[in-house]
Amino acid sequence: xxxxxxxxxxxxxxxxxxxxEVQAVRGVSFAVGPGETVAIVGESGCxxxxxxxxxxxxxxxxxxxxxxxxxxxxxxDLASLTEKQMRNVRGKQIGMIFQDPMTSxxxxxxxxxxxxxxxxxxxxxxxxxANKEAIELLHLVxxxxxxxxxxxxxxxxxxxxxxxxMIAMALMCKPELLIADEPxxxxxxxxxxxIIDLFKEIQEKTGVAIIIITHDLGVVAQIxxxxxxxxxxxxxxxxxxxxxxxxxxxPYTRGxxxxxxxxxxxxxxxxxxxxxTPPDLFAPPVGCAFTSRCKYAMKVCQAHDPEVTELSxxxxxxxxxxxxxxEKPY
Amino acid sequence: xxxxxxxxxxWMILTxxxxxxxxxxxxxxxxxxxxxxxxxxxSDAASANLAAYYNLDQSLPMQYVTYLxxxxxxxxxPSMTSRSRTVNDMLESGFPASLQLGLATLFFSVISxxxxxxxxxxxxxRMIDYVTMILAVIGISxxxxxxxxLFINYIAVNIEFxxxxxxxxxRHVILPAIALASGPMAIIARLTRSNMLEVLTQDYIRTAxxxxxxxxxxxxxxxxxxxxxxxxxxxxxxxxxxxxGSFVVERIFAIPGIGQYFVxxxxxxxxxxIMATTVIYSSILxxxxxxxxxxxxxxxxxxxxxxxxx
Numbered sequence: 001x002x003x004x005x006x007x008x009x010x011x012x013x014x015x016x017x018x019x020x021e022v023q024a025v026r027g028v029s030f031a032v033g034p035g036e037t038v039a040i041v042g043e044s045g046c047x048x049x050x051x052x053x054x055x056x057x058x059x060x061x062x063x064x065x066x067x068x069x070x071x072x073x074x075x076x077d078l079a080s081l082t083e084k085q086m087r088n089v090r091g092k093q094i095g096m097i098f099q100d101p102m103t104s105x106x107x108x109x110x111x112x113x114x115x116x117x118x119x120x121x122x123x124x125x126x127x128x129x130a131n132k133e134a135i136e137l138l139h140l141v142x143x144x145x146x147x148x149x150x151x152x153x154x155x156x157x158x159x160x161x162x163x164x165x166m167i168a169m170a171l172m173c174k175p176e177l178l179i180a181d182e183p184x185x186x187x188x189x190x191x192x193x194x195i196i197d198l199f200k201e202i203q204e205k206t207g208v209a210i211i212i213i214t215h216d217l218g219v220v221a222q223i224x225x226x227x228x229x230x231x232x233x234x235x236x237x238x239x240x241x242x243x244x245x246x247x248x249x250x251p252y253t254r255g256x257x258x259x260x261x262x263x264x265x266x267x268x269x270x271x272x273x274x275x276x277t278p279p280d281l282f283a284p285p286v287g288c289a290f291t292s293r294c295k296y297a298m299k300v301c302q303a304h305d306p307e308v309t310e311l312s313x314x315x316x317x318x319x320x321x322x323x324x325x326x327e328k329p330y
Numbered sequence: 331x332x333x334x335x336x337x338x339x340x341w342m343i344l345t346x347x348x349x350x351x352x353x354x355x356x357x358x359x360x361x362x363x364x365x366x367x368x369x370x371x372x373s374d375a376a377s378a379n380l381a382a383y384y385n386l387d388q389s390l391p392m393q394y395v396t397y398l399x400x401x402x403x404x405x406x407x408p409s410m411t412s413r414s415r416t417v418n419d420m421l422e423s424g425f426p427a428s429l430q431l432g433l434a435t436l437f438f439s440v441i442s443x444x445x446x447x448x449x450x451x452x453x454x455x456r457m458i459d460y461v462t463m464i465l466a467v468i469g470i471s472x473x474x475x476x477x478x479x480l481f482i483n484y485i486a487v488n489i490e491f492x493x494x495x496x497x498x499x500x501r502h503v504i505l506p507a508i509a510l511a512s513g514p515m516a517i518i519a520r521l522t523r524s525n526m527l528e529v530l531t532q533d534y535i536r537t538a539x540x541x542x543x544x545x546x547x548x549x550x551x552x553x554x555x556x557x558x559x560x561x562x563x564x565x566x567x568x569x570x571x572x573x574x575g576s577f578v579v580e581r582i583f584a585i586p587g588i589g590q591y592f593v594x595x596x597x598x599x600x601x602x603x604i605m606a607t608t609v610i611y612s613s614i615l616x617x618x619x620x621x622x623x624x625x626x627x628x629x630x631x632x633x634x635x636x637x638x639x640x
Contacts, residue, residue, distance in 0.1 A: 109551070153631040
């Protein structure tokens with residue numbers, strides 16, 4: 001792909017525990033272009049947060065470990081950087097927003113201090129200049145009276161306001177990439193919508209690329225350009241928003257879409273959940289990981305891992321149903 | 331803020347009054363009498379005079395009222411054992427040494443305890459962690475008077491630099507302070523370690539890391555402050571432990587502090603001296619608790635000392 005900002009290739013991350021090795025991420029590849037929004041969706045425990053944290057090298061090592069694969073940012077492999085070199089990437093080139101704004105801010109330091117400490121580390125700048133930057137960003141994320149609020153502590157802000165603070169904090173050094181790890185999960189629905197709008201507004205104004213990790217398909221539909229659907233540590237389908245929502249190919253993606261209510265559909269129809277539980281990542285199955293929950297499962301699914309099929313230039317899936325010899329059941 | 335301090339001050343006075351009252355009545359509840367010295371065989375007239383001199387001829391409630399008046403003016407009266415000296419004299423001569431020893435002990439135990447705790451937490455489950463925690467267990471388990479004697483026997487006797495006993499220069503402070511500090515140090519180290527381990531897994535530590543801060547800055551600025559709150563909590567109680575522990579250690583090192591008077595005053599039933607030392611120690615304790623509460627507010631802004639502001 002041309003003009004790539006971030007390119008992840010065959011990334012695998014494992015955690016060693018007393019019970020054995022958990023293969024949280026098993027060969028994930030995707031790319032993000034400048035100014036683009038890419039979503040990673042999937043249910044809890046599918047490895048989406050681990051993928052995101054691996055990009056920033058924030059997974060605790062040990063027990064975590066990047067087993068193989070590369071993470072290229074502007075052609076520089078982040079997976080092979082030293083901790084010290086990595087510090088120059090964190091916060092400066094990539095900003096990150098976490099799930100729970102209530103616990104992601106240090107309760108004992110003022111908001112101003114926490115906003116400016118990143119930029120003061122990365123750039124030669126006086127506290128006063130840093131404060132000015134912070135005030136500007138607080139304006140951008142929609143916090144009133146920014147100069148007064150800088151002196152306040154996190155507990156004086158509501159949940160939605162704190163998430164705005166987190167976003168401002170991640171943008172302080174004008175990063176090219178923003179990773180948002182479930183940024184709306186801990187917020188109530190009206191606040192969620194405001195935060196999503198804020199992301200869009202920020203992207204328009206700053207041109208930052210966004211990787212958004214979520215299990216909320218509604219969020220994805222509103223904000224993403226392209227979607228990675230993750231299941232059991234692998235990307236099972238990848239495509240543009242339109243392709244994923246209107247022409248889903250993988251049974252898991254289809255299952256996800258039928259399990260959310262639709263405004264335009266028949267409301268008397270029950271929601272169809274995906275039955276069963278994800279496989280044990282201590283010992284992932286030999287074949288397709290979705291076999292045990294897939295209503296279209298065939299013999300081959302259990303025995304052999306499917307290859308990636310290219311459906312269009314931007315649309316890939318990893319499923320045996322795409323094989324020419326199979327007659328599609330849907 | 332001022333209102334809060336004033337309110338706390340009134341509570342402190344009330345606390346000290348309760349302690350004084352309890353001590354007074356408990357002391358008089360002990361069977362026997364300080365002037366009941368049968369083997370000396372003093373005359374009835376002499377005994378009556380002595381009783382009058384020490385206010386012991388009055389009824390108990392009257393003695394109590396007189397005593398409260400005296401305490402309020404910081405006059406603890408004449409001592410019963412060193413008859414030529416007043417309790418105030420003795421305290422004035424002994425207090426500086428005790429205070430120096432106490433401060434040195436606190437300083438040493440807090441600094442080294444916090445440092446060891448932090449190192450142990452950062453090297454969790456590695457050599458330095460185990461060594462520190464073993465040292466901590468040793469520090470807690472060996473009583474300070476045993477440590478004092480071991481120090482005298484193995485260190486002071488062999489190394490000229492450390493005096494065996496008595497008081498005067500900074501060299502005299504080191505061994506008794508270490509003996510006194512090892513227990514509190516161990517407690518602080520263990521507490522700091524467990525708090526650090528907990529704080530280091532918090533989300534805001536990950537946020538700090540995601541900003542690209544160095545590991546040192548994350549520990550010092552983000553983790554330590556939050557980890558120290560429980561340590562500050564036990565500081566009040568630890569101070570009491572250090573001070574009460576110093577009674578015995580002062581005796582072993584022959585330090586002319588007030589600890590020696592306290593220990594001997596109990597066996598001698600020296601009422602004025604028991605009361606004086608109790609008042610002093612409880613006052614120190616209550617003031618320490620007060621300081622701890624004020625420190626809370628500075629360390630954690632979520633703890634409000636005064637009524638709601640905005």
